[in-house]
Amino acid sequence: MSDGIWLLLGLLLLAYLGSNLVGGRAIRGFGLPSGSEYLVLGFALGPHVLDVVGRSLAHTFEPVVLVGTGWLALVMGVGYVRVADRWINPGRAAVGVLLAAVCCVAVTAAVYFLAPMVAGFHGFQRLAIALGVGACASATTRHSVRWVVERHGARGPLADFAADAARASALVPPLALTVLFALSPGGALPSVPVIGRVGITLGFGAMMGLLAAQLLGRDFRRDESWGVMLGTGLLTLGAADRAGLSLIGATFAMGLALASSRHRLDIKAMLTPTEKPVLLPVVLLAGAYVSLKLPTAVFVLVGLAVVAKVLTRVWLGTLLALGPARGTGADFGVSMLASGGFTIAVALAFSTRFPGVASDAVLLFAVVSTVLGEWLAPAALRRSLGRAGELHMVAEGDGGRLSDAPDSLVSRESHG
Amino acid sequence: MSGAGSSQKGLGTRAIQAFALVVSFALLFALTHLAPQLDSRLATMTAIGFLVLAGTLLSELMEPLKLPHLSGYLLAGILGGPYALHLVDHQTVEQLAPVNTLALALIALAGGVELRVTTLRSVAKSLSVASLLQSTVVLVAMTGVFLVLAPYISFAKNLPWKALFGVALLWGALSVTRSPSACMGILSQTRAKGPLATFSLGFIMLSNVIVIVMLAAAIMLARPLITPNATISMSDFNVLGHEILGSISIGTTLGLLLAVYLRLVGGQLLLVLLGLGFGLTAALKYVQVDPLLTFLTAGFVVQNLSNQGSKLLQAVDQMGSVVFVLFFATAGAELDLPLLRQGWAIALALCLIRGVVTWMTARLSSRLAGDPMVVRQWGWTGLVPQAGLALGLGIVVEGAFPGIGTPFRSLVIAAASINEIIGPILFKLALDRTGETDTGEPVARPSLAPRAPVH
Numbered sequence: 118m119s120d121g122i123w124l125l126l127g128l129l130l131l132a133y134l135g136s137n138l139v140g141g142r143a144i145r146g147f148g149l150p151s152g153s154e155y156l157v158l159g160f161a162l163g164p165h166v167l168d169v170v171g172r173s174l175a176h177t178f179e180p181v182v183l184v185g186t187g188w189l190a191l192v193m194g195v196g197y198v199r200v201a202d203r204w205i206n207p208g209r210a211a212v213g214v215l216l217a218a219v220c221c222v223a224v225t226a227a228v229y230f231l232a233p234m235v236a237g238f239h240g241f242q243r244l245a246i247a248l249g250v251g252a253c254a255s256a257t258t259r260h261s262v263r264w265v266v267e268r269h270g271a272r273g274p275l276a277d278f279a280a281d282a283a284r285a286s287a288l289v290p291p292l293a294l295t296v297l298f299a300l301s302p303g304g305a306l307p308s309v310p311v312i313g314r315v316g317i318t319l320g321f322g323a324m325m326g327l328l329a330a331q332l333l334g335r336d337f338r339r340d341e342s343w344g345v346m347l348g349t350g351l352l353t354l355g356a357a358d359r360a361g362l363s364l365i366g367a368t369f370a371m372g373l374a375l376a377s378s379r380h381r382l383d384i385k386a387m388l389t390p391t392e393k394p395v396l397l398p399v400v401l402l403a404g405a406y407v408s409l410k411l412p413t414a415v416f417v418l419v420g421l422a423v424v425a426k427v428l429t430r431v432w433l434g435t436l437l438a439l440g441p442a443r444g445t446g447a448d449f450g451v452s453m454l455a456s457g458g459f460t461i462a463v464a465l466a467f468s469t470r471f472p473g474v475a476s477d478a479v480l481l482f483a484v485v486s487t488v489l490g491e492w493l494a495p496a497a498l499r500r501s502l503g504r505a506g507e508l509h510m511v512a513e514g515d516g517g518r519l520s521d522a523p524d525s526l527v528s529r530e531s532h533g
Numbered sequence: 534m535s536g537a538g539s540s541q542k543g544l545g546t547r548a549i550q551a552f553a554l555v556v557s558f559a560l561l562f563a564l565t566h567l568a569p570q571l572d573s574r575l576a577t578m579t580a581i582g583f584l585v586l587a588g589t590l591l592s593e594l595m596e597p598l599k600l601p602h603l604s605g606y607l608l609a610g611i612l613g614g615p616y617a618l619h620l621v622d623h624q625t626v627e628q629l630a631p632v633n634t635l636a637l638a639l640i641a642l643a644g645g646v647e648l649r650v651t652t653l654r655s656v657a658k659s660l661s662v663a664s665l666l667q668s669t670v671v672l673v674a675m676t677g678v679f680l681v682l683a684p685y686i687s688f689a690k691n692l693p694w695k696a697l698f699g700v701a702l703l704w705g706a707l708s709v710t711r712s713p714s715a716c717m718g719i720l721s722q723t724r725a726k727g728p729l730a731t732f733s734l735g736f737i738m739l740s741n742v743i744v745i746v747m748l749a750a751a752i753m754l755a756r757p758l759i760t761p762n763a764t765i766s767m768s769d770f771n772v773l774g775h776e777i778l779g780s781i782s783i784g785t786t787l788g789l790l791l792a793v794y795l796r797l798v799g800g801q802l803l804l805v806l807l808g809l810g811f812g813l814t815a816a817l818k819y820v821q822v823d824p825l826l827t828f829l830t831a832g833f834v835v836q837n838l839s840n841q842g843s844k845l846l847q848a849v850d851q852m853g854s855v856v857f858v859l860f861f862a863t864a865g866a867e868l869d870l871p872l873l874r875q876g877w878a879i880a881l882a883l884c885l886i887r888g889v890v891t892w893m894t895a896r897l898s899s900r901l902a903g904d905p906m907v908v909r910q911w912g913w914t915g916l917v918p919q920a921g922l923a924l925g926l927g928i929v930v931e932g933a934f935p936g937i938g939t940p941f942r943s944l945v946i947a948a949a950s951i952n953e954i955i956g957p958i959l960f961k962l963a964l965d966r967t968g969e970t971d972t973g974e975p976v977a978r979p980s981l982a983p984r985a986p987v988h
Contacts, residue, residue, distance in 0.1 A: 126812040133804045184578050328556060331549045332590075341589070343855050348586025352557060355579025359564050394804065469574070 128181070128398040153491045155397050156461065156484060159404020170405040178402060183469055185399040186462040187354040187364040192392045193287050193459060194326075194372015196385050206281050212441070213285030216453065217255040220429045221289050225251030227425035228418065235421065236414040242475050245297060246418075249467040249479035252293035253486060254426040258457030259283040261490070265498045273507030278441045279452065279498060286453075288369075290463040295319065295366030298470060306360060315366075318357065322367035325353040326374025333380050342387065365466045396458040403461045406468065407484055408477040415474060419482045426486060430454050445501035452501055455494030456486050547594065554590040557583055561613070561620040577628045580621040584609060584862035585855060592858075601961040603718040603861045607954065610865020621866050629863045634824075635810035636853075636860035640717045641825045642806075643849045644738045645788075645832020646842045647720075652731055660735050662902040663895065667736075667916065668709055668743050670894045671887070676705030678886050685879055688940035699758030700937055703930050706751035707923055707945060708887050710744050711737045713825075715918035715957045718857055721850060723961060727969035728905045733915030733960070738829060742777070745823070749773045752930070759934050772821075779822040784830025787813070791831060792839035802848035864920060864953065873947050880947035884955070887948075891916050911963035918956025923949040 162169040198205050229247035232238035238246055262283045266276050299314035306314055329349040333342055350368065357367040375384055434442065434450015442449035464483035468476030502508050561583050564573075573579060584606075592605025613620040653660070679701035683689040689700060716737045720730055749770060757764055787809075794805065809828075817824045836842035873880070895913035898904075904912065927945035931938030964970045 126808060129804055129808045129812070133801050133808075180575055180578055183575055328553050332553055341854065343851075344585050344589035344858055347855055348557070348582050348589060351575075351578050351582025352560065352586060353582075355573060355575045355582055356560055356564055358575045359573040359579070 128178075128401070133394070153488050155400045156404040156487060159401035160407055160484075161404075162401070163405035163407065165407070165409055170402075179469060182399060182402055182465055183358065183364060184351070184354060185395045185402075186466045187357075187368040188350065188395050189392065189399065189459060189462045190291055190365040191350055191368040191372040191375075192388045192395075194369040194374075195376050195381070195388050197284065197287065197369075197373060198376050199381075199385070205284055206277070209278050209281035209441070210285035212278075213257075213282030214288050216282060216433050216437075217257070217286035217289035219433060220426065220453075221251040221255035221293055223429040224254040224422060224425045225293075228422050231418060231421055236412065236418045236478075238418075238475065241300075241302065242471075242473075244300065245467075245471050246475040246478055248293055248297045248300075249464070249471070249475065250419075250422045250482050252290040252297070252467070253456070253460050253464050253479060253483040254422070254429075255289040255293065256286045256456060256460055256463075257283040257453045257494075258455050258459060258490075259287070260457050261452075261455030261494050262498065265495050265502065269499060269502065269508045271502045271507045273502075273505060275442060275445070275449075275502060275505040276507050279449075279502075282453075283455075287459060290459065291363070291366045291369035294463060294466060295363040297467075298361065298363035298366070301361070301471070314362065317360075318362040318366045319370040321357065321362070322353060322370030323374040325349050325367075326371035327377070329371070330375050330378035330380070333378060333384070342384075346384075346387070363466070365463060396462075399465065400458050400461050403465050403480065403484070406465065407480055409481075411474065411477055411481070415478050415481075419478055419485060422482050423485055423489065427451075427454065427489075442501060442505075445504050448497045448504070449501045452494045452498035454486070455490040455498075456483070457490075460487060542593075542596075547597075550590050550593050554587060554594065557586050557590070558613070558618070558620070562618065565620055576622075576625050580625045580629065581632075581859060583613060583620065584866070585858050587613060588858040588862040599961070599965060601719050601957045602722045603715065603857070603957050604954070606858050606861035607865035607868070610862035611868055611870070612865075613862075614866030614868065616868070616870035626863060626866045629859070629866075631811060632856065632859050632863060634814045635807070636714070636856045637825060638810040638814055638828050639806065639849050639853050639856055640714045641828035642809075642832040643717055643721075643846060643853065644713055644734065645784075645829040645834075646836045646846045646849070647717075647734050648738055648833050648836065649842075650837045653735055656728075656732055656735055659732060659899070659902040659904050659908065660739060663732075663736055663898040663912070664739055664743060666894050666898040666901075667740070667891065668747060670897075671709050671890055672705040672747065674705075674890045675708035675883075675887060676701045678883065678890075679704040682879065682882065686944070688937060688944075692937075695758045696937075699755035700941065702751050702755050702758075703748075703934075703941070704883075704944075706744070706748045707927065707930070708883075709740070709747060710919055710923040711740050711916055712918040712920040712923075712953070712956065713737050713741060714857075714860065714920055715953070715960070716915055718861065719915075719957055719960050719964065721853060721857070723964050723969070724971035725964045725969040726971065727907065727967065729907045729911055729915070729963060729967050730969050732904070732908050732912055737915065741825060741829065745777070745826075746773065748930075755934070759937065776821060776823050777826065779820070780817075780824075780826035781830050783817065783822055784827040785834050787827065788831035788834025788838065791845065792835050792841050795835070795841035795844050796839065799844065802845070803852050806848060806852055868950050868953075869943075869946055872943050873950050876944060876947045877951075880944060880951055883944075883948050884951045887952075888913075888917055907967040907969070911967055914956075914959040914963040917952055917959055919949045919952040923952075 159170070161167055164170075225247045228250045229243060232243045232246055259280065262276075262279045265271065266280065295315050295318045296311070299311045299318065306317065309317065326349075329345055332345045332349075350371070353367055353371055354364050357364050375381070378384060430453050431447045431450045434445070434447045434453065437449055438445050438447070460483050464480045467479050470476075499508070561579070564579075587609035588606035590605075591609045592602035595602075595605045595608075610621075612618055615621065615623045615626060676698075679686075679689075680697065683692070683697055683701070689697060692700065716733055719725075720734060753767070753770065795802075813827075814824045817827055832842075832845065835845050892913040895916065896909065899909040899912055923945060927942040927949070930945075931942040934941070961970075
């Protein structure tokens with residue numbers, strides 16, 4: 118049997134493990150909110166340690182990575198406007214997007230400023246690495262918030278704010294990548310201005326999403342719907358890739374458009390269970406893709422980018438302590454450092470489009486951010502929620518509060 | 534695949550489906566023809582998306598014509614494939630081969646699960662008589678027909694009579710092959726229940742094993758006739774014996790393990806099936822065991838030695854809703870239209886005669902077995918389709934007889950293509966006519982989504 122089959126089976130095994138974590142309740146007992154353990158596992162299996170997944174083998178699975186990252190964006194888009202059984206609060210969502218955007222701009226600016234001096238990046242490579250790192254710095258993973266909220270049975274305005282802001286922050290990375298891909302030279306639409314390419318990416322995704330929503334018809338039949346979902350999803354990904362547009366941007370827009378369907382809950386119930394099975398293999402492959410054979414200057418640049426992200430988040434946390442996160446000090450800002458699978462997916466999408474040192478640097482930044490966030494963020498959020506008086510002891514065996522999915526959905530997702 | 538009763542769709546729905554179909558074709562046409570210079574890392578994935586979407590939509594649009602869904606899938610593949618609009622190229626079609634592996638594993642599993650001992654016992658006489666007659670009469674008759682038509686077949690007309698007889702014997706053996714995939718596809722779509730559905734399924738699954746044995750015998754006998762200095766060797770049967778016994782042993786073990794898993798865990802069946810379809814098939818091929826027979830046995834064991842059959846069937850159906858579309862659409866894309874155009878007359882003649890022989894034999898066997906009227910009248914229709922098995926065995930013949938292999942295989946492809954297109958239509962027509970098609974509304978429910986405005 119070929120190495121490819123073995124790797125495929127390994128990825129399927131991971132997907133199987135991921136599926137068992139999807140129910141929501143299982144996540145409270147074990148596993149890390151960011152999925153860092155799979156990142157480390159991928160790194161250990163990769164060319165730097167055990168070399169089980171060599172570079173060429175990992176690259177054989179590039180289409181799987183591309184589809185995986187796009188699919189994750191689609192799932193994020195579909196679930197973007199709803200948290201559990203309620204709509205996302207527009208005010209809190211706006212703040213969440215703003216926080217993510219500020220962090221993206223600040224880190225992008227810092228890297229753009231430092232890149233030529235520290236690591237000698239110039240021209241488009243300088244812009245690419247800056248915006249790539251900025252995109253990876255912007256989102257706060259909703260899984261971290263969910264993990265803490267469920268584990269500690271948190272209820273209250275701060276818990277809701279954290280959940281809404283984290284979910285809303287997912288808008289920024291796809292947008293940043295869409296702009297970056299539109300800025301990059303080459304592609305199918307050289308005569309179209311950058312803003313036009315951004316519009317085409319998002320418009321094309323939205324059009325395919327609306328088409329899929331219309332095709333799902335009056336009655337929702339899950340079996341038939343898979344043909345429509347998979348068909349439109351893969352066609353969108355393929356067309357965007359061929360035209361040099363951002364896959365993540367297109368499928369995220371497609372997800373948002375799909376969320377306008379009257380079947381949005383059914384679609385969400387159908388797609389959400391696919392998130393973990395797709396995420397874990399993608400994260401594992403990302404671990405295998407990580408390269409440490411980089412010039413020292415690049416490590417320094419990545420380190421400085423991480424510092425810029427931490428400082429920005431702490432500063433934002435201090436500002437929030439005056440408003441929705443009153444009395445939490447900088448802790449709430451630190452809690453927003455959490456990043457996870459989606460950030461890794463964004464970095465992978467970047468690295469498959471812009472291979473080279475810049476991509477290695479962006480992936481390394483995403484990995485370091487994820488591991489750092491894993492260490493700091495959940496504890497900081499727990500402290501913040503404790504200070505806000507929103508933590509409640511959860512008895513053994515009690516499911517606690519599910520921040521991300523209503524019981525009806527969870528039971529369907531768990532068995533779907 | 535949707536149920537049979539899903540045809541009650543309005544003009545608006547059909548218009549949207551037609552629009553989406555045009556969009557999918559236009560999109561891929563624009564990408565492949567207007568900007569061919571652009572590389573795509575996702576050519577295979579794009580092709581999968583296109584074939585699944587176009588196949589699903591075409592099958593829906595063909596519903597009012599009472600055509601089977603798999604005709605829609607085939608048509609999508611034919612239109613988009615390398616011989617028509619060239620939206621999906623040869624290389625991509627070849628890269629979709631793993632999908633066939635997965636689909637065949639699912640089809641065999643589902644086929645095995647559908648075979649209940651109690652049902653088989655009730656049609657045992659019918660199956661035995663039909664298997665015996667269909668195998669021998671079709672073999673003999675089609676061997677004779679090939680000999681008669683040989684002057685019109687370019688590669689056969691100049692063969693010495695011994696070699697010609699050998700080739701005709703191979704043709705006769707290949708004519709006995711049926712299509713489990715087409716049968717399962719139609720039964721899955723129509724959700725048919727009744728004597729005709731039971732007979733067709735039981736017969737076709739059983740004929741799988743018979744055909745493999747028969748072809749091995751035919752190759753063994755044909756070799757000294759076609760290849761000078763070759764002698765009859767029993768080694769083919771030795772290998773075949775190992776293959777069949779090994780498949781049944783591994784299939785039984787797999788079935789028991791699956792039953793235990795379904796009983797104790799039961800979750801994530803789709804991933805388990807994916808692992809089995811890709812991983813186990815590769816392992817089985819490595820140890821030279823027949824995957825189709827192994828999965829068929831496994832499904833049979835789960836159904837008859839445990840009470841987990843319905844759970845397994847449901848999971849296979851759920852996955853099959855996409856995999857079968859892709860399987861048949863890929864088969865359509867693989868359909869060699871130029872080859873078909875070249876040899877269509879002789880292939881059509883051979884297909885027609887095969888159909889007539891099958892029909893007459895079915896009438897005879899039904900009378901002898903005392904089958905119900907529906908099986909007497911329509912039992913032959915499920916036996917007409919040919920697909921992957923015939924093509925696969927054509928490759929075996931090509932490998933065994935390099936001298937005549939390639940033109941022989943071309944004729945197999947042409948004939949199987951015709952049977953692949955016409956056969957399913959006949960079978961569905963029969964199920965509709967006999968009232969075995971489930972005409973109730975398919976499992977559907979209104980959306981749970983509230984009608985509240987988005988905040």
